[in-house]
Amino acid sequence: MAAAAPALTSRYxxxxxxxxxxxxxxxxxxxxxxxxxxxxxxxMVHTTPTAAQELDPFKTGLFSIALFAxxxxxxxxxxxxxxxxxxxxxxxxxxxIVLGATFLLGQGLEYVHLYRQQFTIAxxxxxxxxxxxxxxxxxxxxxxxxxxxxxxxxxMADRRHxxxxxxxxxxxxxxxxxxxxxxxxxxxxxxxx
Amino acid sequence: xSDIPLSPLNPEWPRAQAESRAHGGLLSWVASIDxxxxxxxxxxxxxxxxxxGGLEALAxxxxxxxxNNHFVSPEVYDQLFTMHGTTMVFLVVMPVLIxxxxxxxxxxxxxxxxxxxxxxxxxxxxxxxxxxxxxxxFLTSRAPDMxxxxxxxxSEKPFAPLPGPSFWALGLLLTGxxxxxxxxxxxxxxxxxxxPGMTMRRLPLFVWMSMVNSFVILFALPAxxxxxxxxxxxxxxxxxxxxxxxxxxxxLWQHFFWAFGHPxxxxxxxxxxxxxxxxxxxxxxxxxxxxxxxxxxxxxxxxLSFAVWAHHMFAVGMGHAMDVFFAVGSMLIAIPTGxxxxxxxxxxxxxxxxxxxxxxxxxxxxxxxxxxGLTGVMFTLVPVDWQVTDTYFVVxxxxxxxxxxxxxxxxxxxxxxxPKITGRMLSERLGRWQFWTVLIGxxxxxxxxxxxxxxxxxxxxxxxxxxxxxxxxxxxxxxGAFILGFGALLFIINIEYSRRHGAIAGDNPWNAWTxxxxxxxxxxxxxxxxxxxxxSRRPVWDLMHPEDPDWKDSH
Numbered sequence: 001m002a003a004a005a006p007a008l009t010s011r012y013x014x015x016x017x018x019x020x021x022x023x024x025x026x027x028x029x030x031x032x033x034x035x036x037x038x039x040x041x042x043x044m045v046h047t048t049p050t051a052a053q054e055l056d057p058f059k060t061g062l063f064s065i066a067l068f069a070x071x072x073x074x075x076x077x078x079x080x081x082x083x084x085x086x087x088x089x090x091x092x093x094x095x096x097i098v099l100g101a102t103f104l105l106g107q108g109l110e111y112v113h114l115y116r117q118q119f120t121i122a123x124x125x126x127x128x129x130x131x132x133x134x135x136x137x138x139x140x141x142x143x144x145x146x147x148x149x150x151x152x153x154x155x156m157a158d159r160r161h162x163x164x165x166x167x168x169x170x171x172x173x174x175x176x177x178x179x180x181x182x183x184x185x186x187x188x189x190x191x192x193x
Numbered sequence: 194x195s196d197i198p199l200s201p202l203n204p205e206w207p208r209a210q211a212e213s214r215a216h217g218g219l220l221s222w223v224a225s226i227d228x229x230x231x232x233x234x235x236x237x238x239x240x241x242x243x244x245x246g247g248l249e250a251l252a253x254x255x256x257x258x259x260x261n262n263h264f265v266s267p268e269v270y271d272q273l274f275t276m277h278g279t280t281m282v283f284l285v286v287m288p289v290l291i292x293x294x295x296x297x298x299x300x301x302x303x304x305x306x307x308x309x310x311x312x313x314x315x316x317x318x319x320x321x322x323x324x325x326x327x328x329x330x331f332l333t334s335r336a337p338d339m340x341x342x343x344x345x346x347x348s349e350k351p352f353a354p355l356p357g358p359s360f361w362a363l364g365l366l367l368t369g370x371x372x373x374x375x376x377x378x379x380x381x382x383x384x385x386x387x388x389p390g391m392t393m394r395r396l397p398l399f400v401w402m403s404m405v406n407s408f409v410i411l412f413a414l415p416a417x418x419x420x421x422x423x424x425x426x427x428x429x430x431x432x433x434x435x436x437x438x439x440x441x442x443x444x445l446w447q448h449f450f451w452a453f454g455h456p457x458x459x460x461x462x463x464x465x466x467x468x469x470x471x472x473x474x475x476x477x478x479x480x481x482x483x484x485x486x487x488x489x490x491x492x493x494x495x496x497l498s499f500a501v502w503a504h505h506m507f508a509v510g511m512g513h514a515m516d517v518f519f520a521v522g523s524m525l526i527a528i529p530t531g532x533x534x535x536x537x538x539x540x541x542x543x544x545x546x547x548x549x550x551x552x553x554x555x556x557x558x559x560x561x562x563x564x565x566g567l568t569g570v571m572f573t574l575v576p577v578d579w580q581v582t583d584t585y586f587v588v589x590x591x592x593x594x595x596x597x598x599x600x601x602x603x604x605x606x607x608x609x610x611x612p613k614i615t616g617r618m619l620s621e622r623l624g625r626w627q628f629w630t631v632l633i634g635x636x637x638x639x640x641x642x643x644x645x646x647x648x649x650x651x652x653x654x655x656x657x658x659x660x661x662x663x664x665x666x667x668x669x670x671x672x673g674a675f676i677l678g679f680g681a682l683l684f685i686i687n688i689e690y691s692r693r694h695g696a697i698a699g700d701n702p703w704n705a706w707t708x709x710x711x712x713x714x715x716x717x718x719x720x721x722x723x724x725x726x727x728x729s730r731r732p733v734w735d736l737m738h739p740e741d742p743d744w745k746d747s748h
């Protein structure tokens with residue numbers, strides 16, 4: 001190679017976007033292991049009651065729609081970031097938070113219902129794997145809500161232009177990831193009997 | 194192009210550092226987000242835990258020195274080997290390699306710091322907290338005693354009602370999260386903060402291997418973290434994951450643990466390969482032979498490392514198909530590793546070899562690691578594995594790889610990079626003594642264990658009957674362990690002595706070629722005032738030899 005062309009650091013990947021994508025990759029791997037644990041016990045161990053027998057796919061499906069819809073509202077919010085005044089950003093972020101919180105509420109109600117049926121984390125392997133898998137997903141939704149609340153708070157306090165675009169990119173990537181994980185969990189746990 | 198722009202993430206960086214320095218004192222270390230200071234804390238912490246883990250090993254060797262000994266009780270012995278293994282893997286080898294990467298990756302690519310300096314500090318403090326939690330378990334009357342891979346159901350409540358295994362799981366979970374954060378940081382730093390001209394094909398091999406290593410961490414650690422979470426659910430919430438009595442599966446723990454545990458073996462050795470790939474060319478006064486092969490074989494090892502885990506489980510009875518799959522995978526991984534050995538040997542060929550202490554450790558690495566690698570290939574033959582599994586043959590193999598391999602590379606790195614970190618040279622005279630003490634002590638300790646393993650001596654049993662030769666071989670091993678321990682002590686003495694009285698190093702005492710030698714020793718807070726132009730793999734050579742720069746050649 002002849003004398004190297006001068007290059008600027010900025011042509012490389014943006015650190016924050018790359019960092020969040022790597023975080024998502026490692027988190028996805030974490031869920032792969034929790035999910036494969038669940039599937040292993042579903043297939044290999046035969047005791048009752050199973051989580052699948054106790055669950056209500058319709059009710060949870062409704063709350064799941066709230067989570068799936070929140071990905072759409074997050075997408076709209078993400079577009080507003082690039083709007084000159086970032087108008088409507090707080091509204092769409094707020095809507096995303098409400099939908100995410102609705103999903104968590106549904107999960108809470110479901111847990112209470114299951115505990116009333118004596119279907120607990122200690123009951124059998126299905127209980128252990130069901131609550132661990134869905135619980136960790138709920139924890140990730142909760143973490144996502146904290147991120148969105150922080151951003152919304154800053155936007156509402158009129159610091160919207162102090163927040164760089166990448167912060168919203170990061171939040172959006174993470175939120176879509178949490179949503180995508182639920183697509184897999186919902187299908188495997190609630191729909192495949 | 195002689196100057197790089199400030200990192201876009203922390204334009205205030207040099208000033209913040211200067212203020213932090215001005216206050217001085219211990220607090221400036223606690224609050225530090227400078228990659229060099231954080232790395233020094235990593236190195237000091239790992240040396241501390243190395244001493245602790247070493248003392249645990251010596252206590253075991255005292256117990257095993259003669260047959261039917263009662264120096265420690267079986268209960269204490271179980272805690273000793275568990276804590277020794279856990280400490281050495283999670284609190285010494287992994288963090289010391291990450292610490293070295295934290296120090297040298299930014300310097301070698303011409304960056305001012307890591308991509309995320311605060312995350313970097315968090316990684317270190319999580320390590321320290323995890324280590325503290327692990328050792329806190331001694332205060333609960335019994336430390337973890339189920340072995341470093343913590344097989345269920347020994348780690349479960351019916352067998353371990355005391356909280357030891359819970360502390361083990363919590364401690365590893367914390368260090369594990371810190372390690373994943375470091376991996377993200379190292380990858381982003383490598384991809385995003387390289388100096389102008391530092392293309393991927395010019396990246397120093399230590400950076401290449403630390404980066405590949407970080408990808409392995411990214412996909413291996415979640416397996417452990419998931420398993421630890423499940424173990425904690427079992428222990429704290431009466432879950433049933435790994436308790437066969439209530440429908441759980443102890444084998445699943447083994448799969449999850451080794452799905453992490455075998456990539457972990459490469460996590461502990463890939464950066465060591467990187468060190469050797471820096472040290473051997475410099476002291477052979479030759480460029481590395483076959484740079485693309487050394488880099489690409491690292492990627493191959495990284496990928497294959499995820500397809501070999503169940504060779505730790507041949508004795509479980511997984512069935513013929515599984516055994517064959519994992520045996521073949523394990524044999525395959527010897528190929529890219531062999532490629533590296535041949536590349537290093539070819540670099541030495543016709544080189545003007547300088548026998549510095551660092552180089553002697555690198556040469557010893559080649560020999561000892563190859564022995565460990567060859568016994569590793571033996572395990573891929575399933576019947577051989579059945580014969581020697583859980584014997585001292587495994588202990589010997591694993592220490593040839595991890596001590597003869599990684600630790601020797603780390604000593605090479607110590608002598609090579611100490612001048613850069615402190616500005617003073619380690620004593621070469623003391624270094625010679627230290628090298629031969631360690632070499633003799635190491636081989637005495639572990640070579641005889643191959644024979645004991647073939648004779649059927651089980652690992653993890655606190656004593657043994659007085660069978661022919663067993664007492665003799667064990668005594669040799671114990672004496673060797675104390676010689677080895679003395680050698681390690683000499684290294685610490687050398688550090689303590691040389692950091693005050695060592696010869697002044699200057700910027701580039703070894704006439705090396707990578708960017709960390711283009712700045713002062715120790716480097717200033719901002720690392721570089723100006724990064725030299727990077728037009729080849731050896732920018733500092735180009736700087737020193739303007740009449741014959743590398744970039745005028747074809748590559």
